[in-house]
Amino acid sequence: MDTDLSLERSRVRRESEQERRASRRRKGLRNFLKSLFSHGLINLVGLFFLIPFIWMLSTAFKTDQDVFHTPPRWLPYDNVRVELNGQQLPLYNVRTAQGVRKLALVKIAAGVGTFVDPQDPLQQLQSKFQQGTTVLAEPIMQISFQWHNYPDAMSRGSRPGVGASFWVYFENSLVIAFFTIVGTLLANTPVAYAFARIKFPGREILFVIVLATMMLPYQVTMIPIYLFFNDFLHWKNTFLPLIIPAFFANAYDVFLLRQFFRTIPEEMCDAARVDGASEWQIFTRIVLPLSVPVLATVTVFTFLYAWNDFTGPLLFLDKPNMFTMALGLRDFQGQRTMVWNQLMAASVVFTVPIVIAFFFAQKTFIQGIKLTGLKE
């Protein structure tokens, strides 16, 4: 009786142990499936964001013919070539009476290619490339990166014969971005300081007006500003209409800087005031040195804005040697023949400074977006 009971007990224990193990297994399986699903989904959506980059890079490394190969290939290919009498000739697999042979193409006339044997250049052979659906001569390809697309693209201009190259556009973009950053930092910081720390009558209502200007669409002010710079000041085809407005405060940066300045302890400013410091001294000696992170955010976003800007340069610059990268790229695309590989190479050069900036200042980027919800 006694042993029966203990046997029974151990049986029950064994069963519940098994059940627990099974349930743990089930739970493990469910978690596994769940994580498999979420991983799959996050990767699939990730492809949507990633593939265009891959396509951009791959195109930028392709030859002119390879760009239009159908179906498109993921990796850049080029003909295998041999040198014959100082000429680079593409190699073909040619179907001949003696079977498939590796021959070099010398010339094409009326759909018929003239081939020679690289080992025996005197032996010539004529062949069509295709007969019906059978391929008679097929180029031998290999993976090959056309690094020269980058210097080729950069050293050409969007319009032939003008002399301005993408290097000039790149430089123009840099010059504009640099002065825009300088102007933005100089103009917005004192304004933001006044809104954050100087208690003057009318401050709140003025700040609401500042924020309200964010609502105003650019189209409303665009034409008078254009006429002012272009007809009144005759600043067309100079960088001034793009740079000078940056030397006056704008709502976004004032807001961003003010939010940060307000987090600096008031007591520090008050202590300095008691010691007889002027507001200007408090601003330049105490507040600005403590605001390096937000100044970095403003710098990065101003660079992004100036580098990216299309409408401004479109309105004020139409001489090719004054073009920015954005304008030059669009002009390049407007040509009759699309040179996609060089266009993509120039786009890569256009994008790289920003990607580098992002990897150096990831936190700054993310912080800035969270603070202002900046678009574009």
Added chain:
Amino acid sequence: MQDWLGTKNVFKQKSPGVHWSRRTRQNFWLGMIFLLPWTIGFILFTFYPMAASFVYSFAEYHTRKPLVWVGLDNYVAMFTDKLFWISLENTLYMVAIGVPLTLLASFLCAVLLNLKVRGQSIYRVIYFLPSIVPTVASTLLWLWILNPQSGVMNTLLGYLGIPGPNWLGNPNWSKPSLILLGMWGMGSTIVIYLSGLQDVPTHLLEAAELDGASWLQRLRYITIPMVSPITLFNLITGMIWMFQYFAQAYVFRGTNDLGAPLDSTLFYSVYLYQAGFQYLKIGYASAMAWVLFLIILACTLLMLKVSERFTYYAG
């Protein structure tokens, strides 16, 4: 909203009377000096242009010729201008379909990026990176991706056995193409949503989980209401931005081909640019700009009003 800006009781301030103390007066002038970079800029680049374009909108104006008053003619002309209505319709399509779709997609992406998976930070970078590609570069890239013969999009669709459309050449597909391009660069919206998701109190989610709420129920009844202020913010900024949609459409079709195919990408701002800078109808373009401003204002106020019922503010 006012609390968030830190500008409570703006309109209940004591009016600046004559009884300012010496200190107040000093602060006032000090403030004005610090504000100079804004004040001058506001007058030169906001106030004067607004006033000028308002004046132009009631006139026919060619540079170097005197203004000719035409009263409301420019505004009346809009009603009978077929292209005006087409451009408005195209823009409303983008606002009504493109903005909510992009918002939904970026919310779902943020939910994905908030899952605890290995390599989370790498995924976040991948999802975000397209948004910093310069507009002209990303537009050209998508022009190439959507190339019907040699583009990668139709190749991929071909793998799945789907015949891809002639994206940009087809008036029915040109706007969806632009929406797709916009979705590729929606990284900043994802970031804003992601920060909102991280602010959803975990104790609420845990309590709901203990009560047996499924993942979908937690999303529906806790997460979505908690991020509704962010949705409103993204919706309004997205709408304002979309009403001014210009650079992408301009780069897609080029100077001599604006609006093609069949005016399907002739957006409001594109037509405004054409009217002002190609046809040199400054008065008409100014009137269009003011109508745009009023439309944006009306839509924003409407959204704020409607959203009161759908938005939840914690605390």
